[in-house]
């Protein structure tokens with residue numbers, strides 16, 4: 001049992017109320033709720049205001065994004081109009097969809113990548129294919145093919161070209177490659193052999209001096225030796241051979257200068 005007493009301003013009891021314990025608990029709960037409600041209301045009001053501000057902000061952002069999207073679409077159509085690319089789907093009068101355009105752009109990029117790789121390969125092959133005369137002034141004194149040997153007058157197969165030149169005339173590589181032999185080899189005398197890849201080698205014989213060593217990488221036009229008359233030779237000249245997969249071929253077909 002609880003006793004509730006109301007006291008007046010004169011500090012005298014005005015009213016006394018005896019209530020049961022269970023009713024007292026309920027009354028206390030209600031009293032606390034009533035006292036706390038204004039504070040909770042204030043907090044909820046503040047939170048609601050903050051949420052409302054956020055919603056306003058997000059709405060404004062969405063509007064801006066929508067405007068940007070429309071502007072992008074307008075710019076894209078303007079670009080398409082200026083670029084003169086077909087923008088209609090095949091067999092349709094409808095403008096090509098953005099996804100289709102993007103797919104075509106990706107396809108074109110891939111094809112450009114393939115073309116780029118192809119031209120890199122072509123450049124590689126070209127730079128490694130013999131194409132210049134190995135000495136500055138081309139004067140052929142003996143061609144590729146059957147000829148009379150200058151030593152014993154027998155008919156033999158001449159495996160290369162003889163290019164005449166003064167002793168000491170610079171000899172250059174006719175293409176990019178790597179030196180696979182530099183030294184003395186029988187009737188060739190002092191000789192340089194360059195491997196150009198793709199089954200092609202060039203041979204430079206009867207040299208006076210050799211300016212490269214085995215394993216050296218050379219570029220087209222690099223000096224590799226000087227004209228001489230070493231080995232089976234009657235006068236200073238360059239014996240120049242081109243071999244494909246080991247077989248001598250006419251070097252004239254590789255003189256493009």
Ligand SMILES: [Zn+2]
Pocket residue numbers: 142158160161162238239240
């Ligand atoms: Zn020769």
